[in-house]
Amino acid sequence: MSRVTKFAGRDPGPSARVAGFIAHLRDNGLRLGVAEADVAMSALAALNAIHPDDSRRALRAVCTGCKEEAARFDDLFDSYWMDMGRVRQKVVPTLKSPASDDVHSSRDAKGQDAGASGSVTAPDAGDGDADSDGTGKLIATQQRNLNRRDLRDLVRPEEIAAAEEVARRIGAALRDTGSRRRIAARKGDQLHFRKTIRHSLATGGEPLRLVRKKRPDRTRKIVALCDVSGSMSVYAQVFLAFLAGLMRADTAADAYLFHTRLVRITEALRDKDAMRAIGRMSLMADGFGGGSRIGPSLMRFADTYAKRFVDGRSVVMILSDGYDTADPLIIAQALSKLRKRGCKVIWLNPLKGWTDYAPVAAGMAAALPHLDAFKAANTLADLAALEQELAPL
Amino acid sequence: MTWTDLKTTLAGEGYVASDDLAVALHLALSLGRPLLLEGAAGVGKTEVARALAHARDTRLIRLQCYEGLDAAQAIYEWNYQRQLLTIRAAAEHGETGKAVEDRIFSRDFLLERPLLAAISQATPPVLLIDEIDRADEEFEAYLLEILSDFQVSIPELGTITATTRPIVILTSNGTRDLSDALRRRCLYTYVDYPDRATELAILKARSPEVEARLADQIVGFVQKLREEDLEKVPGIAEMLDFAAALMGLSIADLTADPAVLQSTLTTLLKTKSDQAQITPEIAGRIAGRAA
Numbered sequence: 001m002s003r004v005t006k007f008a009g010r011d012p013g014p015s016a017r018v019a020g021f022i023a024h025l026r027d028n029g030l031r032l033g034v035a036e037a038d039v040a041m042s043a044l045a046a047l048n049a050i051h052p053d054d055s056r057r058a059l060r061a062v063c064t065g066c067k068e069e070a071a072r073f074d075d076l077f078d079s080y081w082m083d084m085g086r087v088r089q090k091v092v093p094t095l096k097s098p099a100s101d102d103v104h105s106s107r108d109a110k111g112q113d114a115g116a117s118g119s120v121t122a123p124d125a126g127d128g129d130a131d132s133d134g135t136g137k138l139i140a141t142q143q144r145n146l147n148r149r150d151l152r153d154l155v156r157p158e159e160i161a162a163a164e165e166v167a168r169r170i171g172a173a174l175r176d177t178g179s180r181r182r183i184a185a186r187k188g189d190q191l192h193f194r195k196t197i198r199h200s201l202a203t204g205g206e207p208l209r210l211v212r213k214k215r216p217d218r219t220r221k222i223v224a225l226c227d228v229s230g231s232m233s234v235y236a237q238v239f240l241a242f243l244a245g246l247m248r249a250d251t252a253a254d255a256y257l258f259h260t261r262l263v264r265i266t267e268a269l270r271d272k273d274a275m276r277a278i279g280r281m282s283l284m285a286d287g288f289g290g291g292s293r294i295g296p297s298l299m300r301f302a303d304t305y306a307k308r309f310v311d312g313r314s315v316v317m318i319l320s321d322g323y324d325t326a327d328p329l330i331i332a333q334a335l336s337k338l339r340k341r342g343c344k345v346i347w348l349n350p351l352k353g354w355t356d357y358a359p360v361a362a363g364m365a366a367a368l369p370h371l372d373a374f375k376a377a378n379t380l381a382d383l384a385a386l387e388q389e390l391a392p393l
Numbered sequence: 394m395t396w397t398d399l400k401t402t403l404a405g406e407g408y409v410a411s412d413d414l415a416v417a418l419h420l421a422l423s424l425g426r427p428l429l430l431e432g433a434a435g436v437g438k439t440e441v442a443r444a445l446a447h448a449r450d451t452r453l454i455r456l457q458c459y460e461g462l463d464a465a466q467a468i469y470e471w472n473y474q475r476q477l478l479t480i481r482a483a484a485e486h487g488e489t490g491k492a493v494e495d496r497i498f499s500r501d502f503l504l505e506r507p508l509l510a511a512i513s514q515a516t517p518p519v520l521l522i523d524e525i526d527r528a529d530e531e532f533e534a535y536l537l538e539i540l541s542d543f544q545v546s547i548p549e550l551g552t553i554t555a556t557t558r559p560i561v562i563l564t565s566n567g568t569r570d571l572s573d574a575l576r577r578r579c580l581y582t583y584v585d586y587p588d589r590a591t592e593l594a595i596l597k598a599r600s601p602e603v604e605a606r607l608a609d610q611i612v613g614f615v616q617k618l619r620e621e622d623l624e625k626v627p628g629i630a631e632m633l634d635f636a637a638a639l640m641g642l643s644i645a646d647l648t649a650d651p652a653v654l655q656s657t658l659t660t661l662l663k664t665k666s667d668q669a670q671i672t673p674e675i676a677g678r679i680a681g682r683a684a
Contacts, residue, residue: 031573031577033577035577036577039424039426042424043420043424046419046420046423046424047395047396047416047419047420047423048395053412054396054416057412057413057416057417058416058420060413060582061413061416061417061420061421061428061580061581061582062420062580064581065429065573065576065577065579065581066431066576066581066583067431067567067583070581070582070583071583181463181531182463193471193473194471194473197471197473197476197477197480197497200477200480201480201490201493201494204480204484205477205480205481205483205484205493207477307573311530312529312530
């Protein structure tokens with residue numbers, strides 16, 4: 001579905017129209033910079049731009065960057081250039097990009113600016129529906145609805161300090177087993193010929209001092225997604241403390257909350273004052289303790305933030321009980337999409353600690369084949385114990 | 394030269410390109426931009442580079458990416474053994490350290506790897522960076538640097554600037570997402586399985602000895618087979634193998650003998666479950682529909 005912005009009849013020339021087209025694509029979520037407009041112009045100049053099909057192919061080669069974009073391109077092209085001869089009468093202001101970035105940042109699903117501007121809590125973020133359905137109707141818990149509750153009541157500073165230590169240890173345990181490259185080292189598995197020969201010049205060509213090289217360890221980046229729906233509110237205390245600790249222990253880590261929507265809380269949790277950080281988070285986590293839409297939240301994550309923040313060195317940690325009100329198939333799709341980015345996916349389920357627990361919840365069952373690890377965690381001590389189990393990943 | 398000329402030239406080399414691909418290639422040549430080809434395995438991404446190099450009568454320099462590929466294997470490496478021997482020999486002749494150093498860190502002792510080789514050719518070669526999605530992200534970043542500046546810095550020698558700009562073609566099977574920076578720098582084309590007419594043209598170009606009726610059956614069969622729910626969908630190379638197998642067994646009609654048809658399916662179905670799924674009955678039915 002594309003927003004129709006036809007080029008203006010009074011546009012001064014082809015370059016303005018091409019610029020307008022690039023802006024049109026940008027409005028529709030394609031990531032294009034200024035340079036692309038330039039390339040698009042030279043591409044059109046390089047072939048006979050009178051033929052619409054040639055121009056379409058040329059612009060597709062320049063403006064798209066992946067299969068999905070290439071598939072959408074035809075519609076976008078048609079809606080801009082091929083509106084049955086009708087043209088818009090007013091000149092499209094082409095200098096609108098900074099303004100439109102601000103305006104669209106919270107609703108533009110591409111995650112371009114949404115994270116940075118931190119305005120994702122806009123009530124119409126996502127699909128445009130006010131997501132106020134399903135408050136606490138998920139499972140019959142005895143907990144009262146914590147909607148609008150200040151999370152500072154849940155988390156105490158000393159817990160954050162303890163969680164910080166746990167997060168630091170888990171981060172250390174999740175070291176990558178070594179980079180692919182090698183660096184010079186005193187002890188290593190291979191000879192560093194380059195250095196050895198350099199040094200041998202000093203001793204008349206005799207390689208007296210052998211320099212070795214090894215694979216240095218690389219840290220993994222932890223991306224934590226915490227479910228704060230109604231069914232999880234019993235465990236929220238532990239997990240929120242853990243998230244806060246994680247953010248303070250690891251500067252590369254990334255954290256999100258989700259219930260019916262997904263909120264990035266990394267910026268808020270980086271606040272120097274731990275309690276103020278929790279306070280800021282509770283402002284963002286509007287709808288805390290409500291229903292849960294795990295699949296759509298994960299899908300949104302995979303489609304937006306993951307493209308920027310998740311790579312082959314990331315460990316995505318999902319803290320959730322797997323009770324989903326949406327179609328469990330979406331969870332499986334979202335996770336397999338996420339896995340394609342090369343990351344490890346760990347699911348920490350508080351219910352798994354129960355005796356006789358079986359992952360029968362449809363969402364959990366759908367997720368299982370896509371997980372690198374499925375562990376129990378409902379107290380901070382459990383999380384600390386994970387250190388040993390996560391090390392082999 | 395227009396893109397239709399390019400398409401004709403490639404067809405002369407036995408490569409039948411789709412219009413989209415021909416336009417993208419034409420733009421890559423005229424704008425001097427790298428071209429990123431993405432698509433499933435076996436749709437002819439690598440082959441297009443080969444055909445292009447052949448058509449333009451230049452060298453094809455290929456860099457096969459794999460996990461752990463690093464600068465020493467992709468750009469350059471010093472010939473350490475030779476350097477060691479030279480140092481030894483120099484010591485016997487009483488050469489001084491400075492002279493030896495200058496000598497062993499000269500171009501003679503440099504082993505060119507594909508990327509360095511590609512920028513130091515007399516005529517612009519075709520540089521094929523194959524399966525870029527298998528390389529690490531760090532390598533992608535390094536590649537970006539070379540693709541934008543076309544120069545390589547070697548601490549001992551200084552900067553080597555490109556004598557000619559290679560025609561760069563990158564291929565990806567889409568096993569992981571490439572970085573946006575790389576995508577932005579490249580022109581992009583998604584290469585899909587060819588349609589029936591294109592595939593028939595490919596078969597005609599590659600195996601002209603196959604009779605028209607059989608060729609029609611083969612292509613129809615493979616096209617229908619791709620619609621089945623297979624683990625590994627047969628590509629163009631598999632289709633050509635299949636045709637060669639049928640020719641070798643001198644079969645003139647696919648529907649004639651189900652047993653022989655089943656035995657030639659080994660050229661198309663490459664996993665156990667796929668072979669189990671396409672039973673002789675199913676194969677016969679597909680062949681019947683395709684005919």
